[in-house]
Amino acid sequence: MTDIFKLLKGTPEDSDYKKKGVIVQGITGSYGSLHAKNMMTYGTNVVAGVTPGKGGQKFEGSVPIFNTVREAVDATGAKISIIFVPAKFFLGAAKEALDAGIKLLVAIPEHVPVRDTMEVLDLANKKGAVIIGPNTPGIMIPELIKIGIMPPTPFKAGKIAVLSKSGTLLYEISDALTNAGFGQSITIGIGGDPINGTRMIDAFEMVKDIPDLEGLVVVGEIGGDSEEILAQRIIDIGFKKPTVAYIAGRAAPKEKRMGHAGAIVMGTYGSAESKVTMFNKANIPVAKRPSQVPVLLAGKMQQSD
Amino acid sequence: MRLLEFQAKELFREYGINLLPSKASTNIEEGRKHAKELGYPFVIKIQVPVGGRGKAGGIQKCQNDDEFDLKYPQVLGLTIKGEKARAILLEKMADIKKELYLSLFLNRSKRCYTIIASPEGGVEIESVKNQIIREVGLGNVSEQVAREVAKEMKLEGKLADYFVDILLKLAKLTVEKEAELAEINPLAIMNDGTIMALDGKFVTDDNSNFRHDELQKYQEKTEIEERAEKSGFSLVELDGNIAVVGNGAGLVMSTLDMLSDNGGKPACFLDVGGGATTESVYEALTLISKMSRVKGILVNLYGGIVKTTVVAEAFLKAYDDKLIDLPVFARLKGTESDKAKEMLKGSRTKIFDSVEDAINAAVMGVKK
Numbered sequence: 001m002t003d004i005f006k007l008l009k010g011t012p013e014d015s016d017y018k019k020k021g022v023i024v025q026g027i028t029g030s031y032g033s034l035h036a037k038n039m040m041t042y043g044t045n046v047v048a049g050v051t052p053g054k055g056g057q058k059f060e061g062s063v064p065i066f067n068t069v070r071e072a073v074d075a076t077g078a079k080i081s082i083i084f085v086p087a088k089f090f091l092g093a094a095k096e097a098l099d100a101g102i103k104l105l106v107a108i109p110e111h112v113p114v115r116d117t118m119e120v121l122d123l124a125n126k127k128g129a130v131i132i133g134p135n136t137p138g139i140m141i142p143e144l145i146k147i148g149i150m151p152p153t154p155f156k157a158g159k160i161a162v163l164s165k166s167g168t169l170l171y172e173i174s175d176a177l178t179n180a181g182f183g184q185s186i187t188i189g190i191g192g193d194p195i196n197g198t199r200m201i202d203a204f205e206m207v208k209d210i211p212d213l214e215g216l217v218v219v220g221e222i223g224g225d226s227e228e229i230l231a232q233r234i235i236d237i238g239f240k241k242p243t244v245a246y247i248a249g250r251a252a253p254k255e256k257r258m259g260h261a262g263a264i265v266m267g268t269y270g271s272a273e274s275k276v277t278m279f280n281k282a283n284i285p286v287a288k289r290p291s292q293v294p295v296l297l298a299g300k301m302q303q304s305d
Numbered sequence: 306m307r308l309l310e311f312q313a314k315e316l317f318r319e320y321g322i323n324l325l326p327s328k329a330s331t332n333i334e335e336g337r338k339h340a341k342e343l344g345y346p347f348v349i350k351i352q353v354p355v356g357g358r359g360k361a362g363g364i365q366k367c368q369n370d371d372e373f374d375l376k377y378p379q380v381l382g383l384t385i386k387g388e389k390a391r392a393i394l395l396e397k398m399a400d401i402k403k404e405l406y407l408s409l410f411l412n413r414s415k416r417c418y419t420i421i422a423s424p425e426g427g428v429e430i431e432s433v434k435n436q437i438i439r440e441v442g443l444g445n446v447s448e449q450v451a452r453e454v455a456k457e458m459k460l461e462g463k464l465a466d467y468f469v470d471i472l473l474k475l476a477k478l479t480v481e482k483e484a485e486l487a488e489i490n491p492l493a494i495m496n497d498g499t500i501m502a503l504d505g506k507f508v509t510d511d512n513s514n515f516r517h518d519e520l521q522k523y524q525e526k527t528e529i530e531e532r533a534e535k536s537g538f539s540l541v542e543l544d545g546n547i548a549v550v551g552n553g554a555g556l557v558m559s560t561l562d563m564l565s566d567n568g569g570k571p572a573c574f575l576d577v578g579g580g581a582t583t584e585s586v587y588e589a590l591t592l593i594s595k596m597s598r599v600k601g602i603l604v605n606l607y608g609g610i611v612k613t614t615v616v617a618e619a620f621l622k623a624y625d626d627k628l629i630d631l632p633v634f635a636r637l638k639g640t641e642s643d644k645a646k647e648m649l650k651g652s653r654t655k656i657f658d659s660v661e662d663a664i665n666a667a668v669m670g671v672k673k
Contacts, residue, residue, distance in 0.1 A: 088515055113513035114411060115483050118443055121416060151608075166555020168607045175638075192554055194413050194485070221555055224413040248558040251565035252541075252574070255307075255355065259539035259554025259576040261512055262413070267431060289563055289661065 002130050004186070004206040007080065007104045008145055021047035021078035022147055023069065023102070025085060025093050027059050032084030035108075035149050036063070039082075042146040048072040050081075069093075069100040082106040082138065082147050090134065091116040098123050106147045107133030107197060111261070117195045124197065131197025135260065136189035137167035148189060158183015160297070161207040163200060164219035165190045165226075165260070169248060172290045173219055180294035185210055192221070192260025200226040201233055208239060215242040215297055218284075222249030223262040223270040231278035242300035245279045246287045247272050306509055309352040311394045312523050313487075313505030320478045322471055322489075323501045327396035333377050339395045340373055349373075351380050352392040354525075356429075356506075361385045366398065391525070399503055404491035405458065405468075406430055409444060409476055411485045411510075418444035418479065420472070422454050426491035446476035467500040468492075482520065483513040529592050536588050537578050545570025547667055548593045551605040552581050560605040560660060569668040572599045581606050586619035587628075594629050600671040601632045605660050608639035613656075617645040620654040634667040636660040 010017045022039070026032035027049025036059065040046050048066055049059045055067035066072040069081065081102045085093045087109045097105050098120070105124070112134040124131050132139050138148015142155040150167070154175035160182045164170035167189060174184060188203045190196050198206075200218065207213065216239075220227040227247065234243065250272040252258045254265045265271045276286045285296045308316070311329040318324055328339035329352065340347070351363035358364055363383050365376045381390050406426035412419040420439040421430060430436070437457045439450060451472040455465040471492065479487045488506040495501060509520060526534070533540035539554060549564060549571045551557040557576045564571055573596065577585045586604075593599055606616060616637055623629045633654040637645060646656045657663035 087512065111512045113483060113516070114485065114510045115443065115513065118416065122443070164555075166553060166558075168551070168553025169555035169559060172556060172559075172607050172638075194411060195416050199414070199416075219555070221558060226414060229414055246559075248555045248562065250562045251571070252558060252561065253543065256541050257511075257539075258541060258558050258574060261510075263554060263558065267429075288566065290559060291659070291661070 002202075002206055004130070004139075005141075005210075007130065008139070008141055016045070018144060019045040020080060020145065021045050021076050023048045023050060023072045023076070023078045023081040025050045025069065025081055025083045025097065027051055027063070027065060027084070028054055029084055033059070035084065038149075038152075039146055042152055043143075044145050044147060047076040047078050069097045069102065073100045073102070079103040080106075080147065082108065084108050087111040087113070091119060094120040094131075095123060098127050098129055103129045105129060105131050105197075106138050107131055107136065107191075108138065108149060110135040110192075112193065114193070114195050117193065117197070121195070121197055132189065133191045133193075133197055135193045136191035137170055139186070139188050141186050142184050150187075154178060155187065156183040157185075159185050159212055159214040160217060161185055161210065161213060161215075162187040162217045162219065163190060163203045163207070164188070165192055165221050165262070166219060166248060169219050169246070169290060173217060173246060173293050176291050176294050177217065177297070180298065182215070182294055182297060185213060190226070192262050194224060194262040196226070200230045204230055204233065208241075213241055215244070215301065217293060217297065218243065218245040220245060220247045220275055221260065221263050222247070222252055222258065222272050222275075223260070223264050225270065225274070227275040228278040231275075231282040231284065234282045234284065240304070242297060242304055243284045244287060244293055244296045244300060245284050246290060246293055247275050306511060306520070306524055307354045308507040308509070308523050309354060309391055310350065310505055311352055311392060313507035314502070316478055316482065316507060317502055317505055320474045322474050323467070323499060325397045325399055325501060325503070327394055329392045329394045331392050333381070336377050336393055336395065337373070340370075343395055343397055345369055346398040348396050348398060349376055349380050350394040350396060351383055351385065351390045352394055353385050353388040353390060355386045355388050358385060399493060399501070400496045401493045401503075402496045403494040405494065406433060406490050407472065407475065407492045408486065408488035408490070409441075409479045409484070410488070412440065415440055417442050420446065420454060422458055422472075424458050426493075430490065441476070444476060444480045446473060448473065463498060464494060464500065471500060471502070482517065483510045484508060485510055529595055532588075533575070533592055536585065538585075538589065538592075539574070539576040539578075540592065541574040542596070543571045543573055544598070545572045546598050546600040546671055548572045548575065548596065548599045548602045549605070550575045550577065550586075550589050550593070550602060552577050552607065556605060556607055560603065560664075563660065564603060564664050564667070567664050567668050569603075569664065569671075572596055581608055581616055583615050583619045583622070586616050587622055590619065590623045590629055599631060601634065601667050602629075603663060603667045604633060604635035604637070605663065606635070606637050606639065608637070613637040613639045613642045613645035614648060617648045617654070620649060621652060624652055632670050634663045634670060636663040
């Protein structure tokens, strides 16, 4: 199983412990440059950018830009990359990163064709690399490292893991958690596509054994059955940490895509009822509103005391 | 996008999948011409992008001119699950011996394509117990795999050959057109010993549209939807009277849920995407102004880095330009919200600190 904390932080023996280098693919684009700056402000160690044809230039006067990921990896030894390229160029950019030895790839673009995602996953499996996304806000350990596009204000370091398909709901619910005194140990954006590099169940495996984990929040939405599979897994292994879920899309009509490519109910497959039923079976309360999440979590914690 | 049956069959035909003679029309004159060409008896089939057509009376047998004159307008006038007829397909009557099921679909949890086949077709696949399931990676099916499925279906001799041929062609079509679902239900064994696709359901990956100019003729979009897409918005029209606008699909879905919980009726789902600017919010209001059923607008923006004053400017401009004259109930999370509230004082836009308050006010507001 992937040790995501080792990838994000390293181990105390590492010279770059807690300041792992991150490469930004598409660093000179308007979106890429904005978020590269925001990540740097947050404290993420952005060590290189990649934009074909702009090799040799510097980003913000300090971060070297390379023509290829290979050159960026050779120069910096970074194992993490975040991609900000238009969806149609994602396949090429992701393959290039994986071939250059990237082990954690955060895929921000929305509207990536499913076939391209599957091809990238196929290669990632062969290379032993982790993909977060596509169509994800990213991944972060609050107050340590942010690899993504999330605003910093909703998040605070703490002991709750948050897994979310949606970006804005991740911010909204983390904000509510933070205000209620629940900081986050890690937040993972699963993404809103039908095919995810890191599924709910994979993200759960990454966080379930965090030694001082005090709770888990799952932010799901209609479409697919990743929430049901996660609930079943929680039942199967008897996971006991306080867990609360939220499911968006209860009022959505069937067979309509609700913004996210993956947010669609086909017959009963992917319906909110199906997910809520499975969470209830796993004894996981499902909030009706984002603001209810911390209340339910506090209740769960009291029960387990 | 989800293709209509006759469109799916156009693709099936192009890929050499065996079909009955059929013709699609949109009015009775055209239909009458097709009736002559096909000859009786045939079946009149409504073309709508939803299932359950048979039960709703959208598939009718037709034996002669009198029946045709009666049934064609009937079927054309049907609305099934809120969907009006897009066309009518006339298809020669089939001489069926046995109905099978065959599909290839994108298996989200397994992250691969999967074949489902069953010797029991013609009914909803969810209710079929006897399913043969094979995972096939990126969707390429080898002849060996197809033979194995045919064997499990207990098909022999020529029937097995026909089945293998259709499965291979369906797989090729699925891969080349980047389908999320290609379904033939029923796939029929005819009394003459051939196998034919009697129905077709085909759903493609919208995100791959840029590689498939040839499929764009099947794209069905209203003017509002087209404008929304151009602006990078996601829009789903609904039949209530409160327009719901926000940034991020999850947040807008969540707002829709809470509005419905409080007795409100959403008129649309409108996700303006990641950031919110004066321009994008103004364009969203423009689109909503074209929906006559809307009595109020509920806005839920979560902007970590969005300035709410920028959004407030869009509302003010929309009132100034007489684009809208509707009450707006807005929850704007972001910076400078005190200043934004000041700007909107005296206008028909009210800003609320919590989405719950905005929703309650919207539900009450449209009742007036």
